[in-house]
Amino acid sequence: MSTEDHQPIVFILSDSVGETAEFVVRAASSQFNGGHVQVRRIPYVDDEKIISETVQAAAEVKGMIAFTMVITELQEYLHEEARRWSVPVVDIMGPMLEGLSSLFRRQPKREPGLVRKLDEDYFRKVEAIEFAVKYDDGKDPRGLLRADIVLIGVSRTSKTPLSMYLAHKRIKVANVPLVPEVEPPEELFMVPAKKCIGLIIEPDQLNGIRRERLKSLGLAARANYANMERILQELEYSEKVMKRVGCPMIDVSNKAVEETANIILDMFRKGGGQA
Template sequence: MREGRIISSETNRPVIYLVSDSVGETAEFVVRAASSQFNGGDVNIRRIPYVVDKRTIQETVKAAAESNGMIAFTMVVSDLQNYLLKEAKTHGVPVVDIMGPMLKGLSTLYGKEPKREPGLVRKLDDDYFRKVEAIEFAVKYDDGKDPRGLLRADVVLIGVSRTSKTPLSMYLAHKRFKVANVPLVPEVEAPEELYMIPAERCIGLSIDPDQLNEIRRERLRSLGLTARANYANMERILQELEYAEKVMKRIGCPIIDVSNKAVEETASVVLDMLRKGGSRS
């Protein structure tokens, strides 16, 4: 069996320098997982994040040589990779390229070279958490549950019942927009917060009365209720739509007719409005 390197650190533990052009979390996770196979993973990890210059690499290699340690890295910029490998070889420091083999394998699989752009995992993580936050927001402020959310929303959807406010809110949430929605009912005064937000951040949803009547009748049937209920009464529907139109005109918000439109179609119109209005994409 080949004799291992002599550990000379003051803590008598192996020293591993993690060099990354991003945060270095991936390298640390892999190193800790691997080191757990040796004496319970008792290793001295020193993370060197956001490495973008050769001087930092020089200093790290020197420190690793002096501590009789090793280097593991996740840098994707070829120039810095090659420089690190060259310096490590010159100073006799063991070095492990954690991402290299995977990048090579994926290059073969995709038939193209990687982007070589640092921090893409972090960007993907940020995007994911923004989406989760937007979905949680849509659930919390669905159906007018808490008017305070209207002031924090990227967009507020208003309309009578069965104009697809909730599914549209969830669709937009998956696009990372914080959406609140408010049902408009003649007997319930619209929340004052609706008149406090910029008109362009509020979008009214209208619908053809006959189509709404059919949608509501079908809804009642699915619930095992009679289609003669006031909910699906045409006179009642016209009353609700008239009230909703008054509220929308008072706000001065844009209005989308959702008649015969799939949620995806309406969402496309909303997204176009938001982008033209300068909201974030």
């Protein structure tokens, strides 16, 4: 008979994947001479038949059951079956739910799989942030075709801050700076117009923003970057590109990043996107 056959068996019943319960079981079993225990996960439990079969299997091998099911009816049925077959049962989430109910002063939702949904949201956010960094400032035009939203505009129209803000809303954003001397990437004209947003700004405000930027870098405010004639040339060129793309435009003059981002989110949702 193998060593494994002598190991105690813990059956895990979960209405999700059962990772939380397995982690707790293994952490606790480590306190018993190395914690050699067999863990058998039964995920996505949603009916009484699975519970009955698991209880009987646990009874046959003199094992125990740990569970993280949150639906009250299934919990009650499990306890009834466990008593009938004399199988020990441990409710892993119950005490914490009771404690948090007192803390929040309301009852839990008892909706299966919420942790998994939270994890999915988290990883989507991380993925969107990494996307925004990778495809910032036109670094790699291939990203334009994979983006949920493409922002275009001249320098200092908040393209990067907007990309990062929207990334935290789980939206993949690429942005492209428009400069008269540089032809926009051909991929830009392959992006559906409704996915592309042009950022425009009043010349005087852009001039002030660029002057402050030069000052912060210790450069002369008279540099071409903040020259009004140059600014007008850039803005005229950028609007020509935007009209060629056929995208909607947002005037970011005197708007906070959050305000512009909310306008973009509203456009994104109306266009069939999800945020």
